[in-house]
Amino acid sequence: MLLRFTKMHGLGNDFIVIDAIRQSVHLTPEQVRHLADRHFGIGCDQLLVVEEASRPDVDFRYRIFNADGGEVEQCGNGARCFVRFVHEQGLTAKRRIRVETRSGIIAPQLEDDGLVTVDMGVPVLEPARVPFVSDSDAIVQPLDVGGETIAITAVSMGNPHAVQVVADVDAAPVAAHGALIERHPRFPARVNAGFVQVVDAHRIRLRVFERGAGETLACGTGACAAVVAVILCELAQSPVRVETRGGELDIAWGGPGQPVLMTGPAVTVFAGEIAVD
Numbered sequence: 001m002l003l004r005f006t007k008m009h010g011l012g013n014d015f016i017v018i019d020a021i022r023q024s025v026h027l028t029p030e031q032v033r034h035l036a037d038r039h040f041g042i043g044c045d046q047l048l049v050v051e052e053a054s055r056p057d058v059d060f061r062y063r064i065f066n067a068d069g070g071e072v073e074q075c076g077n078g079a080r081c082f083v084r085f086v087h088e089q090g091l092t093a094k095r096r097i098r099v100e101t102r103s104g105i106i107a108p109q110l111e112d113d114g115l116v117t118v119d120m121g122v123p124v125l126e127p128a129r130v131p132f133v134s135d136s137d138a139i140v141q142p143l144d145v146g147g148e149t150i151a152i153t154a155v156s157m158g159n160p161h162a163v164q165v166v167a168d169v170d171a172a173p174v175a176a177h178g179a180l181i182e183r184h185p186r187f188p189a190r191v192n193a194g195f196v197q198v199v200d201a202h203r204i205r206l207r208v209f210e211r212g213a214g215e216t217l218a219c220g221t222g223a224c225a226a227v228v229a230v231i232l233c234e235l236a237q238s239p240v241r242v243e244t245r246g247g248e249l250d251i252a253w254g255g256p257g258q259p260v261l262m263t264g265p266a267v268t269v270f271a272g273e274i275a276v277d
């Protein structure tokens with residue numbers, strides 16, 4: 001099968017975006033891994049599939065696959081690219097759209113300046129719903145990692161995140177500890193591991209070791225989860241600018257029970273066709 005695709009990125013978190021409305025697409029996990037491979041395929045952190053909505057109150061359905069082939073619930077940078085994609089492809093003229101994801105409905109909006117704001121929904125902190133194995137509801141909890149006890153906040157933005165505050169993100173053991181946290185037995189669905197440095201009340205620096213993709217240049221849901229964690233810990237106040245290795249995102253959160261709003265860029269890099277066996 002010859003598959004048409006578009007390569008996009010949000011702050012260097014890169015995506016293969018596939019229109020499954022105007023072409024028939026059924027990819028196996030092995031095919032996703034091949035397409036995501038940076039040497040033998042196109043290369044990406046996540047592959048996004050744009051589908052027709054399955055219900056009348058939304059505009060599209062959007063599915064997300066990590067580079068390891070696993071389908072996941074949510075992707076923030078991907079949501080911004082998704083909006084730019086459906087506009088550029090003429091699939092809608094609406095600037096504010098409602099999109100079904102595996103974890104519920106999100107509402108992205110294309111702004112006049114070309115940036116995209118996404119209502120990422122209300123963060124979930126109850127351990128069982130993250131999911132995180134714990135008999136405590138404390139915001140900060142101990143986690144044993146590689147012979148050390150670190151302090152994390154477990155947050156779901158539709159997908160699970162373990163956020164830890166560090167003194168210096170550049171010196172943080174992101175690769176070594178990230179891989180251990182991702183597969184820690186207390187996170188039964190695995191987890192995205194965030195390392196956050198607080199610069200001041202409205203600015204943080206963030207690196208994320210993503211579940212199923214390794215460290216990426218930016219993680220949108222990771223930025224939302226990190227801002228929720230530092231606000232709950234009274235280390236920052238909304239709005240917060242998040243510096244990642246790929247650029248900056250603006251995150252606003254009104255506190256428990258309120259949705260998180262994320263604003264940032266989405267860029268199309270190129271389009272092409274690839275044979276998929």
Ligand SMILES: N[C@@H](CCC[C@H](N)C(=O)O)C(=O)O
Nearest residue numbers: 075076077159211219220221
């Ligand atoms: N890069 C994404 C998150 C993609 C999914 C994540 N790796 C997971 O497994 O939950 C973002 O921008 O949010």
